[in-house]
Amino acid sequence: MIGQYLKKLIYPDKCIVCRTLLEEENAGYLCDKCYSFVLRNHLCPKCGRPYNIGGKDCAYCKAEDAGDITQIIALFPYKDHFRKSVLRWKYSGLRKYARGYADVFVTDLYALDKLSIEGLVPVPISEARKRKRGFNQALDLAEEISKLTGVKVYDVLKRTKETKPQSKCTKKERLSNLKGSIGIKKDSESLSLNNIAIIDDIYTTGATVRECISVIKRQEVLKSAKIYVLTVCIGI
Template identity: 55%
Template sequence: MDEFLGRLKKLIYPDKCTICRKLLSAETKEVLCDRCYSHLLKENLCNRCGRPYKIEYEGCLCCKEEEDSMVKRTIGLFPYCDHYRKAVLRWKYRGIRRYAKGYADLFVNDLVVTAILELDAFIPVPLAPSRAKKRGFNQAKDLAREMTLLTDIPTYDCLLRTRDTKPQAECTKEQRNKNVKGSIAINQKFTLPQLRRVAIVDDIYTTGSTAKECIKILKQEYAMKDAEFYLLVVCIGG
């Protein structure tokens, strides 16, 4: 019966490419069509920070701005534009939570990021209270937990938002640090073990203000002064 219902569901809601929405074959377990998958593997990556950049750039512009970043390396699957942007917004605002599993698979099995970085933990960026209530899920936590299922690297949901903040996408670059300052706190239910290499997980990277606020609190509260922090995101830009 369960198998029949599964097949019926696939007929009514067939799997589509996460990015371009092209129908995927019924037998495939992939989340991207061949065209979008080839674009992922051919994306230009900065040798220092791992961020994608467009061909016409002379190297990664973000690296010139963040030589002293608290984040050792930032890795994104896609640039925040075109079909990639639409895909991540569908994930967030239309609640297509299965996207998290697909993105996790790309990080772990296709880009083998978690193995290369030898991570000890994933820590998702917390969601503002009003958005968490309205949306019913935190996409960053979903992504982190899906990567945990694939790698056995633990996810620690140890951060909280203390207040609602304006969406970073609606702030100017100058406003973003001020917008998130003091908005992150520790969830006192968690006691973290000693961690050496930690990945902060989020959906979109713009200026990195939110991730840096998370890292600042972790360093203060858990004495993680010598830990290395990485940032794993689906899209970079904005």
């Protein structure tokens, strides 16, 4: 008890988004204010952005080709505190954030139940980046979601070549940068699933996810699988 108390005193629980101290009775990971910003209203049924207003077609879906994605579920817009939160998670080694994000997907949005997800496939990072960072944040998130739901993680994808960070590419470079950059691990068990969720940290142009999907869809047994995307932040 004392140990727990001291630990709280030294490492008080802070909101993983805005870092304000959480009240004792708030056992979650987000403060009430940040929690209220979770994307849940007026969502486009395909891309998950909050632009389904008055039954008009979503401007994003019109402009970009989401390809074989059945539906995207995003927690936050990729801006402000939310952007900073996800960047701290990735680059400052705050791995415990994965648990907080997973909690919102599972116990707040019920995303896994609603979509009958049968398998979680994290977006892979290259070996070099993994060595530098020490972990793949998407795999961490998938594992936390799995702990809460029992849905299995299939870490079957891998980077087959080192790519420039997408953020450093021009729009034109982005596609060719990623082409053929993702493959399936040789020893991966065959995943015969109907509903798959690709797990990602940030969805902006969707180029990486589309590359993952094209690899998945090349597997004969997955040709007609529905592919969902669970991402912490989405470019808006």
